[in-house]
Amino acid sequence: MRKGVMRPGHIQIRVLDIEEALKHYRDLIGLIEVDRDDVGRVYLKGWTEVDKFSIVLREADEPGMDFVSYKVIDNAALDRLEQDLRDYGAEVTEIPAGELKGCGRRIRFKAPTGHNLELFAEKEQTGKWGLTDRNPEAWPRNLTGMRATRFDHCLLYGDDLEGNVKLFTEVLGFDLAEQVLDPEGNKAAVFFSCSSKAHDVAFIGHPEKDKFHHASFWLDNWQDVLRAADLISMTDTPLDIGPTRHGLTHGQTIYFFDPSGNRSEVFCGGDYHYPDHPTVTWDTGELGKAIFYHTREINERFLTVLT
Amino acid sequence: MERYQITIINRDAVFSCKAGQSLLGGVVSQRQKAIDVGCRGGGCGVCKIRIISGDYESKKMSIKHVSADELAEGLALSCRIFPNSDMVIEALD
Ligand code: FES
Ligand SMILES: [Fe+2]
Numbered sequence: 001m002r003k004g005v006m007r008p009g010h011i012q013i014r015v016l017d018i019e020e021a022l023k024h025y026r027d028l029i030g031l032i033e034v035d036r037d038d039v040g041r042v043y044l045k046g047w048t049e050v051d052k053f054s055i056v057l058r059e060a061d062e063p064g065m066d067f068v069s070y071k072v073i074d075n076a077a078l079d080r081l082e083q084d085l086r087d088y089g090a091e092v093t094e095i096p097a098g099e100l101k102g103c104g105r106r107i108r109f110k111a112p113t114g115h116n117l118e119l120f121a122e123k124e125q126t127g128k129w130g131l132t133d134r135n136p137e138a139w140p141r142n143l144t145g146m147r148a149t150r151f152d153h154c155l156l157y158g159d160d161l162e163g164n165v166k167l168f169t170e171v172l173g174f175d176l177a178e179q180v181l182d183p184e185g186n187k188a189a190v191f192f193s194c195s196s197k198a199h200d201v202a203f204i205g206h207p208e209k210d211k212f213h214h215a216s217f218w219l220d221n222w223q224d225v226l227r228a229a230d231l232i233s234m235t236d237t238p239l240d241i242g243p244t245r246h247g248l249t250h251g252q253t254i255y256f257f258d259p260s261g262n263r264s265e266v267f268c269g270g271d272y273h274y275p276d277h278p279t280v281t282w283d284t285g286e287l288g289k290a291i292f293y294h295t296r297e298i299n300e301r302f303l304t305v306l307t
Numbered sequence: 308m309e310r311y312q313i314t315i316i317n318r319d320a321v322f323s324c325k326a327g328q329s330l331l332g333g334v335v336s337q338r339q340k341a342i343d344v345g346c347r348g349g350g351c352g353v354c355k356i357r358i359i360s361g362d363y364e365s366k367k368m369s370i371k372h373v374s375a376d377e378l379a380e381g382l383a384l385s386c387r388i389f390p391n392s393d394m395v396i397e398a399l400d
Contacts, residue, residue, distance in 0.1 A: 257348050261347070262350060301345060307350040
């Protein structure tokens with residue numbers, strides 16, 4: 001049952017060098033740099049996003065993900081979710097409004113897979129970048145790079161997938177849209193939706209907690225994914241795999257790495273999900289096709305290279 | 308252009324790096340498989356090596372995979388090491 005969580009709000013990614021990272025996220029992926037704060041973090045967003053920011057970059061000695069946050073419909077829903085999290089036994093920390101510039105109060109808790117998750121209800125709305133909301137044009141003309149439109153989801157690796165299913169479906173009100181099961185019925189991957197998207201967050205089983213696989217950005221169509229591939233070559237950016245299609249969610253995609261080794265994805269298309277839809281299941285025996293629908297072969301690097 | 312010869316002592320492999328190219332970049336450009344290729348950004352740790360000899364410059368690498376002590380002992384991520392001379396290294400995995 002949905003509980004008022006609407007969408008991914010923001011993700012904070014650790015990078016080894018902030019200016020190099022900006023060449024990747026701003027100049028190559030085409031996100032808009034919107035602000036910086038006095039601890040040196042840089043705030044960005046995709047041009048279609050109405051809220052002020054969705055990506056925060058922080059310089060650190062170890063790349064990876066600090067936290068990912070989901071936006072909740074209003075403060076009443078946030079209060080209810082906070083109470084539900086406490087009842088479920090989560091250790092909840094309050095992060096005061098303004099700790100991220102323009103973002104309201106956040107509540108932070110740990111997923112059973114070790115990741116820091118957050119919920120918040122309020123963020124400054126600066127509108128779609130370069131457009132007004134009165135008689136808007138189709139798109140702004142001065143975009144750069146891949147012209148990514150929004151932060152769409154992230155994929156995280158960790159150990160306790162069953163624990164995450166309980167947290168996301170029973171406490172946070174996401175649906176289990178897709179899953180990968182081994183022959184004994186154990187979960188190898190879980191994809192959750194809180195919207196009509198095929199996934200708003202996904203987890204793959206892995207012995208180590210709190211690992212980051214990729215942050216993903218939406219493009220409008222396959223031609224844009226091919227254009228992104230051209231830009232990856234033109235800039236000598238390390239390619240992971242693609243352009244290709246996934247079996248899971250059926251998105252059309254390409255993966256590449258930022259200058260600190262964090263993986264990025266840009267993708268388009270794929271399935272949609274409504275709350276009454278049954279969970280789609282892939283078997284581990286078909287994992288090659290589930291992950292890379294065309295080659296139908298598992299690529300070792302895609303499964304094991306993480307930050 | 309200057310090329311440096313890199314010897315991997317425990318793999319019986321020799322490859323070369325152009326000036327400005329990382330050790331891992333050299334391995335990949337010569338289609339060798341002597342070192343595992345991951346993120347190529349100093350983040351994932353799969354390309355870890357030990358440096359035996361040679362001059363080089365390095366870029367920042369994840370402290371999770373190479374601690375300050377390890378760095379001082381010559382351990383490194385080969386995607387973040389840029390040779391300035393011929394080098395001898397050991398692959399780790
Ligand atoms: S390839 Fe990932 S650290 Fe070198
Ligand atoms: Fe993805």
